[in-house]
Amino acid sequence: MTAPTLSDVETAAELIRPHVRRTPLLRATVDGRPLVLKLEHLQRTGSFKLRGALNALLSGDAPERVVTASGGNHGLGVATAAAILGLPATVYVPTSAPAGKVRRIEATGAEVIRHGAGYAEAAAAALAAARQPGTRHLHAYDDPAVIAGQGTMTVEILSDAPDTDAVVLAVGGGGLAAGAAAALGGRVPVVAVEPEGCPTLHTALAAGEPVDVAVDSGSAAASALGASRVGDLPFALLSSTPTRSVLVSDTELLAARDRLWEEFRLAVEPAAATPFAAWLAGRVDAETPCVVLCGANTDWAPAGN
The missing domain is CATH 3.40.50.1100 (Rossmann fold)
Incomplete structure (x- = not known):
């Protein structure tokens, strides 16, 4: 298998355009810091998939x-x-x-x-x-055509927010992050965020190759980010382009999910809140990052309700 290129992503964007939503961006200031939220949880089916x-x-x-x-x-x-x-x-x-x-x-x-x-x-x-x-x-994330399709979301980000200096997103098997890396072509870093209980990419980057990890099935985001191994194609793309790996705790990601609801009335699944959790914790080194909210397929109520 060959990793997709920017050309593949641009071709995919034209091909799928009639069937998908161009999801909106929301510019905001939180805790005195600016960020851009990509509302991909508003996509048809409730996620980028x-x-x-x-x-x-x-x-x-x-x-x-x-x-x-x-x-x-x-x-x-x-x-x-x-x-x-x-x-x-x-x-x-x-x-x-x-x-x-x-x-x-x-x-x-x-x-x-x-x-x-x-x-x-x-x-x-x-x-x-x-x-x-x-x-x-x-395959959910180790297929070049699937990765190219996921990269179309980042094409929209670059078009609508050309000033963004980091794309911050959740990682399970790595398909979304790999698509972002293909679309960005090294111009802007990918900040790949994972729960501490599901660190597939983080472990692979440290090891220099994809390896199996013991996934905490009880993690709040395990149903969406619970792959036990990052894909070979995603690893190849992410390890050869500017990628920063960040981990967040379940406590942090659930608090981030609740804050998205309380502050913006944005209802996302726990996995989708992991990038926002990393940004809230000060682990994203960027002036105007685009934080991707990637999914909303869950039945939930904010903590305390």
């Missing part, structure tokens, strides 16, 4: 069916993309997948198969099922 799924299904030979594995958001993106294109879809999810995310996947008409306690087991089952002829297997 639709972008990559659509690009992958539109940019190659048309398959007869699509199979994937997901903790929730990628599965919903793939299922929705398949529905848009009139394709049957099967989504393997771990038994720990949140009920709200599973419900939304099933509502698209896709078949949902619960398999294994974690993402790795579900992914193995999906890969085995994808051996059927005519099937397109869509």
Whole structure:
């Protein structure tokens, strides 16, 4: 597999444009500091995942069916993309997948198969099922077409906020961050934020290669950022471009999620609040960062309610 380039991302942006929302930016000042919020949680399906799924299904030979594995958001993106294109879809999810995310996947008409306690087991089952002829297997983050599609979000950021000097986003398997790196081409750093209980990229950067990590399944963001290993393609992109790795605690990311609601009335899932948590904690070295709020697929109430 070859890592996508800026040209691939720009081609993806044109290809998926009729089917996705150009999500808005919100400029704000918090604690006396300016930032830009990319409201990608307002995307169709409630997360950026639709972008990559659509690009992958539109940019190659048309398959007869699509199979994937997901903790929730990628599965919903793939299922929705398949529905848009009139394709049957099967989504393997771990038994720990949140009920709200599973419900939304099933509502698209896709078949949902619960398999294994974690993402790795579900992914193995999906890969085995994808051996059927005519099937397109869509990896959640280690597929060049998926990564290029995710990078279209950053193209919008650069167009709408050319003064941004860092793109701050959450990392699970690394697809969104890799897409950002491809779109940025080294011009602006990526600040990759992970929960302390799911440090796949942080561990890989320290080791010099992707390695398996022990994921804390009890982490507040594990359902979305609970990959046990960063993807090979994402690692190749992120380790060769300006990337800063930051960790946040569950306490910090939940407080950030609640503050987004209290201050802006923005309702996001815990994983989506990790970049804002890093910025609030002073771990983002930038004058005008763009903090990405990447998803809102959860059933929640702010702490104290």
